[in-house]
Amino acid sequence: MAALNSQLNERDTPTDYSKNDIKSIAKAINVLLANAYALYLKTKNFHWHVGGRHFRDYHLLLDDQAQQIFATTDVLAERVRKVGGTTLRSIGHISKLQTIKDNDEPYVSSSAMLCELMNDNKVFAAAMRKAHKAVDEMGDVATASVLETFIDEAERRTWFLLETSEREAD
Template identity: 30%
Template structure:
């Protein structure tokens, strides 16, 4: 591969990429969680939650690709295995199928965790003068804040 000269020094690119890997893992784990709950939700709010979870996991699928491509743009390999994601993610997997109201609470907490991860990445991106990563992460943070708010409003 050729030298990367995009105005971000190598040390900053590596630090930002490492933080983005955590964000990718959190996002992918949340994607799986949302998809799992979409498939398995039951109860009085079935239709509303089924559709909401679908909307969220579809947005997350796009986000996963955007984050992975940003990592590649910075010259690092993007993780792509369950093992790597489980090591990097701060979101805990859910065993079994919880009741619908618990699914909502779990997803709200998971979105809040992704927001915290976004804040960590954003700090590093700003310090490294990486406006592209900062913009991506800021946009993601706003989406997760909105999703968390909507989920909390249902509790």
């Protein structure tokens, strides 16, 4: 073990990406990771506080969506580590990087919750497409592949929220 440790140094990475590519990949994915946490918590917040005649349906929908969003966090963070980058370390770090805004309002109507989450998921999908383009240009097919799945999931969440909110208006 000592021999192995003496062969490793701080410049070693688990990949053949350049230091600049590693920093670029980590930066792009850490913003997505921060947004995943922000969107997860907002979705759970709305799940906990939703009300009205469609309470059960909305409560279950938002819980399912929150679980799906949370499931992305470990995959994204581990992807950053796999390429040799560092990832989020605290709630403060998340708050510095997130672009999805928190909602601390004491009351939000169910229809406003659905609309806000729909728009946030659209923003999240667009950010993932932008990151996908960047990592694809670096030849990082593994991260691009992960993002393709997560983009599809975000678009599905957006669609469900749209259809649910339109049904509310009917």
